[in-house]
Amino acid sequence: MRPRPATAPSHGPAGRRAPPGLAARAAATAALRRTIEDGEPPDTIIEAADGPFAVLEARDRALARAILGTALRRHGQIRDALARFMKGRPPKRSGPLAAILDIAAAQILFMDVPDHAAVSLAVTQAGADRDAQHFRPLANAVLRRLAEAKEETRAGQDETALAAPAWLAKRWRAAYGAETAAAIARAHLVEPALDLSVKADPEGWAARLGGIVLPTGSVRLVAHGPIEALDGYADGAWWVQDAAAALPARLIGAAPGQTVADLCAAPGGKTAALAAAGARVTAVDVSPARLDRLRANLARLRLEADVVAADIETWRPDRLFDAVLLDAPCTATGTIRRHPDVALLKRADDVAALAALQARLIDAAVALLAPGGTLVYCTCSLEPEEGEAQARAALGRLPLALVPVEPGEIGDRPELIRDGFLRTLPAHLPQADARLGGLDGFFAARFRRL
Ligand SMILES: C[S@@+](CC[C@H](N)C(=O)[O-])C[C@H]1O[C@@H](n2cnc3c(N)ncnc32)[C@H](O)[C@@H]1O
Numbered sequence: 001m002r003p004r005p006a007t008a009p010s011h012g013p014a015g016r017r018a019p020p021g022l023a024a025r026a027a028a029t030a031a032l033r034r035t036i037e038d039g040e041p042p043d044t045i046i047e048a049a050d051g052p053f054a055v056l057e058a059r060d061r062a063l064a065r066a067i068l069g070t071a072l073r074r075h076g077q078i079r080d081a082l083a084r085f086m087k088g089r090p091p092k093r094s095g096p097l098a099a100i101l102d103i104a105a106a107q108i109l110f111m112d113v114p115d116h117a118a119v120s121l122a123v124t125q126a127g128a129d130r131d132a133q134h135f136r137p138l139a140n141a142v143l144r145r146l147a148e149a150k151e152e153t154r155a156g157q158d159e160t161a162l163a164a165p166a167w168l169a170k171r172w173r174a175a176y177g178a179e180t181a182a183a184i185a186r187a188h189l190v191e192p193a194l195d196l197s198v199k200a201d202p203e204g205w206a207a208r209l210g211g212i213v214l215p216t217g218s219v220r221l222v223a224h225g226p227i228e229a230l231d232g233y234a235d236g237a238w239w240v241q242d243a244a245a246a247l248p249a250r251l252i253g254a255a256p257g258q259t260v261a262d263l264c265a266a267p268g269g270k271t272a273a274l275a276a277a278g279a280r281v282t283a284v285d286v287s288p289a290r291l292d293r294l295r296a297n298l299a300r301l302r303l304e305a306d307v308v309a310a311d312i313e314t315w316r317p318d319r320l321f322d323a324v325l326l327d328a329p330c331t332a333t334g335t336i337r338r339h340p341d342v343a344l345l346k347r348a349d350d351v352a353a354l355a356a357l358q359a360r361l362i363d364a365a366v367a368l369l370a371p372g373g374t375l376v377y378c379t380c381s382l383e384p385e386e387g388e389a390q391a392r393a394a395l396g397r398l399p400l401a402l403v404p405v406e407p408g409e410i411g412d413r414p415e416l417i418r419d420g421f422l423r424t425l426p427a428h429l430p431q432a433d434a435r436l437g438g439l440d441g442f443f444a445a446r447f448r449r450l
Pocket residue numbers: 263264265266267268269270271284285286287290310311312313327328329330
C-alpha cells in the first residue's frame with residue numbers, strides 16, 4: 001500500500017502555525033484517498049498507529065472521523081453536486097484534489113461547519129500539495145459556488161437514487177422490489193446506533209446505559225462516548241454486535257455441553273454468544289491477527305473457547321461436532337450502514353467470486369458435522385447469491401434438510417423470515433427516531449445433517 005502523506009503541513013509558510021481545523025481536514029482527506037484509491041478500509045486507517053489520524057488530538061480525531069464518514073456515506077450526492085459546478089473530474093495529475101473537494105463538499109452540504117472555513121481550509125490544503133497547488137483557483141471557485149447554491153443543489157437531488165451505486169441498486173430491486181430497494185438505500189444514509197449483546201438482563205443494561213431493548217433482545221444506544229468507557233465494558237457484561245448479527249448464533253439452539261464449531265469465527269461475536277449459552281465452542285479462523293482480537297474479547301467477557309488458526313477448507317479435526325456455525329466471508333453489502341465504503345469499493349465480480357468460495361466452505365462445514373447435527377450458514381450480504389441461492393444449492397448438493405426459522409426464535413418478528421430463512425434488511429425495525437431503527441442485512445439458513 002502506498003503511504004499517503006497528510007495533505008497539509010502542521011505549520012504554514014514562514015513557520016506560522018497551521019489554521020485551526022486544518023489537521024482534521026488533512027487527515028480526513030488522506031484517509032478518503034487511501035480508501036477510494038487504494039481500497040483500504042477506513043477503520044484500519046483510523047486505528048493505525050502510523051496513520052493520518054494518529055497525530056490528531058481527541059477533538060480533531062472525532063471531527064475528522066465525522067467528516068470522513070459523511071464523505072463516504074454521502075459520496076453519490078457529493079460527486080453529483082460537485083459535477084454541477086465543474087466540467088469533468090479533476091485531472092489525473094492533481095494529487096489529492098479530488099479528495100480535498102469531496103471532504104470540503106461533505107462539510108458544506110451535510111455538516112454544521114461554517115462554509116467559509118470548509119472552503120478556505122480546502123484551498124489551503126490544495127496550496128500545500130505539489131500536484132494540487134495549480135488547482136487552488138479551481139477549488140476556490142467550485143467550492144464557493146457550491147456553498148452559495150447548496151440549498152437548491154440538495155433540493156434538486158434524488159437522495160435515494162444517489163445513495164447506492166447503480167449496480168447495487170439494480171440488484172436490490174431485482175431481489176426485493178423497487179419499494180424495499182429504495183428503503184434499503186435510504187436506511188444507508190442514517191448512521192446506525194450502537195448495538196450490544198448482553199449476557200443477561202437487557203432491560204437493566206438498557207436503563208443503565210440510556211438505551212432501548214429491541215424486540216430481538218439486543219440493547220441499542222444512540223449517544224455514547226468511547227465504548228471502553230461505557231458501564232459494563234470492563235466487567236465483560238456485553239459485547240458490541242449488530243442486532244441482526246446476534247440472530248444466527250441463536251438459531252444453533254446451543255445447550256450446555258453441546259460441541260459447536262464456529263467457523264470463520266473472528267473477532268468472535270458469535271463465539272461469545274455460543275459460549276455464553278454453555279456450549280463447548282471451537283472457534284476457527286484463518287487470520288491470526290483477527291484471532292488475537294477474538295481471544296481478547298473472550299478474555300474480557302470471561303468466556304472460553306478452543307481457538308484454532310486454520311483454513312477451514314483444509315482443517316481436519318479428529319472428531320465431528322454436534323453443531324456448526326459458518327459465518328462465511330462475503331461482500332458485506334448488508335453492513336453498508338456501518339461501513340459505507342463497502343458500497344464504493346465492491347464490484348459486481350466480487351459477488352460471484354465470493355459465492356464460489358462460500359459453496360466450498362459449506363461443503364467443508366458439512367464434513368465436520370455429526371449426522372443429525374445442526375448447521376447454520378450465514379452472511380452479512382444482501383445479495384441472494386450469497387444467501388438464498390447459496391442455501392438452495394446446498395440443499396440440492398449435500399445431505400441436508402432445511403429446518404425453518406420460527407418467529408419465536410427471533411423476537412416474534414415474522415417479517416425477518418422469508419421461505420424459512422432469516423433475512424434481515426437495513427430498513428427493518430423502523431423507529432420514530434430513525435437513528436434507533438434499522439438492522440444490518442443478514443442472511444441465515446439452518447439445516448439438519450441427514
Ligand atoms: C464475517 S467474518 C466473521 C465474523 C465472526 N463470525 C463474528 O461474528 O465476529 C469472516 C471471517 O472469515 C475468516 N475466513 C475467511 N476465509 C476463511 C477460511 N478459508 N478459513 C477460515 N476462516 C476464514 C476471515 O478471517 C474473517 O475473520
